Amino acid sequence: MRMAPDWQLSESERQEMISQYRAALHVVGVKLKPHELKTLRDWVTRSFTQNPSEDSFRLLIRNLRIIQLLVNEFMLGRSSILGTILYDGLLDGTETVESIEKQFGDSVAVIVQGLYRAHDLYERNISIDSENFRQLLLTFAEDLRVILIMIADRLDTMRNLKLLDEELRPKVVYEVTHLYAPLAHRLGLYAIKTEMEDLSLKYEQPQVYHDIARKLNETKRSRDAYIQAFIEPVKKRIEQAGFDFEIKGRTKSIHSIWNKMKKQNTSFESIYDLFAIRIILDTPVEAEKSSCWQVYSIITDMYTPNPKRLRDWLSIPKSNGYESLHITVMGPQGKWVEVQIRTHRMDEIAEKGVAAHWKYKGIKSESDSMDQWLKNIRNILENPDLNATEAVDTFKLNLYDDDVFVFTPNGDLFKLKKGSTVLDFAFAIHTSVGSHYVGAKVSGRNVPIRYILRNGDQVEILTSPSQTPKRDWLNIAVTSKARAKIKQSIKEQENKDADLGREALMRRMKNRKVEFDESQMTGLSRKHGFKFISEFYQAISFGQLDVIELCDELQEMAKHGNDETDTTALRSVEHFTKQTDLEKITTENDVLVIGNDVKNVQYSFAKCCNPIYGDEVFGFVSVSGGIKIHRTSCPNAQQLKERFGYRIIDVKWTGKSGKVDMATLQIIGNDDIGIVNNVTSVLSKEKNVQMRSITVNSHETFFEGTISVMVSDVAQLSSLIKKLEMVKGVVRVTRL
Structure with missing residues (x-):
């Protein structure tokens, strides 16, 4: 609510504004040029003096806090700072995208425009469950820094939720819980994700939050003493090995403890792994993995490990770039302790997420998490068969989904979606391997066909040339590739069986000198209870029907003038x-x-x-x-x-078709974040052309996309192909 024009700052508010301004100036001083610092000062002056009110004061303080967040906790730089500052100018009309681009460059203009589009959606009270939510996510995909700025905005809002109007609080908490915390998790911003979840729990279930916080506080002294007792001997052994390192002890977050209590249906006192030890090594990049495994060996020599709790994200990092080695060991007093082993570089990426990759841009990462994440978002957004709610649900699920990495006996690595079985793995190797599957061995041990793959499994597929896919395999396979190949093989086998049955019947009829009549066959198949004539021929092939008896029936039908045939049957x-x-x-x-x-x-x-x-x-x-x-x-x-x-x-x-038909195009080109927008822009401008679906996969520096479109004729399709080939970055367009 706006205050009167004569509203004045109190002394405490004036001091708060000066303090926040100086803090913001301090963190951005090394990132902005002198004339850009002047932009910051002008923005602060204009934000408050043009319309002095309590609202404008609170908004200014909030924006100054967000700028500090972007630098200190998100490790963002000049473009993000200026984008956040100049965004207000775009809102109040004192700036335009063109003027911003001219003065500060394309990168800043893209961020400002992305923030403005998101603001426009929120101004219209767009729910994240609505159709327009896709457009918001498309804005995200244009520049990753827009996402980080919006996460920073919501984090500050959650930290100061009591300052927000009471009726707006539930909406903010819902968005943070279902969108921004999962986004932070997916981007590797674990500290921010944890804080968001704790603050959401504090608002939604204050009693639960305060009870767990109180119990953690009450047990803090004993926990600290236990952690210290665990660390001391470990510290000595690692020092003796000659490593430069630091050790931290941490307690699980309140939200994490509450989730475990619910999942295990147990009390706070029964949670055994409330704390973890983190060993952070200072070691050169080329020696990171070997150093971590050496420390692992030291820990497991001192304490008994739980092999089921080993998590190796050194050999295969998570899809968001997270690298670490996790083990759980039996510590003093028979208590389980989780130990995380990583380097300073890995720790900073784990805490700061994808933003920290920029600091280490000279180091090649083993997983291109940003591109993979953006590709997942595009696959959802660009599938027109999904309605709005399904898109949101799929988006939320994809954020939490993990991939599973499996090895062949030769050491080849395959990546499948979580929940895949050994049957899926067989088809992932090759269609012929999957089609002839008879068994599998995991680490030399026979496993059933329904065995669900786990990270690091070494799988050997056993085959037999006489094996063919079975219909019940469709209840086992979960990947789209495996299911499609199984269906195709079953259909081909059914057609083959039908052809064999038809030929067997025709041979017998020829010997009996019975004329073959397709309409009579249709009538005969229905007489025997078959809905489709292909099923009738299959039954003959399987020996379920006697061809001699069928010939007798056909002769009898011919004598009675085909009275028993179905006059409405299909004819050849x-x-x-x-x-x-x-x-x-x-x-x-x-x-x-x-x-x-x-x-x-x-x-x-x-x-x-x-x-x-x-x-x-x-x-x-x-x-x-x-x-x-x-x-x-x-x-x-x-x-x-x-x-x-x-x-x-x-x-x-002949004539002219009055309807449209679907055609599928394959597009290959240079990988670029904007390539999908460029392609879909061409499609949207084509009259009488409707896009049904689009999928894009990235392979190193190239991308491969598949687009299904509805067109009226081949001339229209040829024209569309020529226009797509002219898109910058597109190398080849082929009709499938």
Whole structure:
């Protein structure tokens, strides 16, 4: 609420403003040039003197605190500081994006514009569960520093929640719990994530928070004494080994303790691992891993380790760049103690997160966490099949999901999603390995097909040439690749079985001199209770139906004039009758002419190549009697023509299609954060072109994307391909 124009600062408020200003000036002084420092002073003066009120005073103090946060706790520099300062000028109209870019550069302008877009969404009271939330996340993906500034903003708000209007507090806490704390976690800002969670718990369940805080305080003396007793002998042994290091003891966060109490349904007193020891080594980068493992050896010589609690994030860092070695050992008095071993570099990255990578930009990281994180966000945002709520849910889940890394006996490393089974791993190696799977060994031990992979497992897949995928494998496989290959293999096997059954019946009928009639077959299959004729032929192949008895039934049906056949059954192409000339077909809006001007043809477009109007196509008579339309360039075309030439039929386009069809494009180009926006911008400007889905994967310096679009004909698709090829960074566009 605004105060009267004659509102005056109290002495304590004046001192607070001076103190915060000096503190902000101190931290930014080494990062800004003299004329940029003048921008800071002008901003402070303008922020308060133009509209002196309690609101403007509180906003100024808050912004000064955020600037200090950005430098001290987020390790951000000039662009982020100036972006935060100049953002207010964009809001009140004294600055424009163009003027900011001209004076301070593109990097600052991008940050200011990102903050402004987010502000615009919040001004309209956009819920994070709404459709426009995707647009907010797209703003995030444009520049990572925008995310860090917004996290800093919410952290300051949580620290000073009592200053916020009471009706706004629940919304802020909800956003912090469901968005900003998970973001901080994903970016490796563990200290900030922990503080956010504790402050959220303090607001949502103050009694629980204060009870745990009180009990921690009451046991602090005994805990400190125990930690000291544990550390002393460890410290001596590490010193004797010649390492330069420091040791810290820490207690679990209140929120973490509360989660463990809920998860284990136990009391505070029953939580055994309330504290952890952190050993931080000062060692050169090239000796980091060996030094950490040497200290590990010292600790495990002194105390008995729990092998189930070993966490090796040195060999394979977490996806957010976290590196450390965690072990849990049995300390004095029979108490479990977690020991974390890392270097100063690793510790700073663990505490400061992705921002700390910039400090060590001369060191090549083993996991490009920023690009991987942005790619995950894009995959969610750019999938139009997800509605808003699903997008948020998927986003929250992806933040917490971990990958699992598994080795082959030869030492090859594979990355799968958490929860994958050995069957998924078999298909990840190769489709043929998965298709012929008969068993697996993990570290030399036989495991069942449902065994869920764990980090570091060494898996040997056992195969047999006679094995084929089973339908119940779909209840075991969790990765999309494995499930797709299993479904494809089952379908192919079913078609093969159906062909064998059909051929067996035709041979028997030929011997009995019974004429083969597809419509009679359809009627006969329905008589035996089969919904699809392919299932009827499969039953013959499996020996479930006797071909001699079927021939007898067909002869009997022929004697009675086909009375028992279903007159509405599907007919094969050989029995279609000539309709009219080409003009008649065109006027009836039929866009395909099949064979020699036949009518009443049931046809569908093959999913393997997705033909669209104008493509060169051919027809394939399926087992069910319908026609599948394939492109002549279909990857399956050659095989179909070689194996089933007698089932190929000529097809040609006529008239003009009044509908749109889906086409899939593959895009390969140079990896760049803005490449997706550039591609989707081209698509959005195309009239009568609708994007159905887009996925992007990064491989070192290149990216590979797949886009599904709805177009009316091949000419429109060709035009779109040419425009996409002109996008900066795109190397090749290919239709799949």
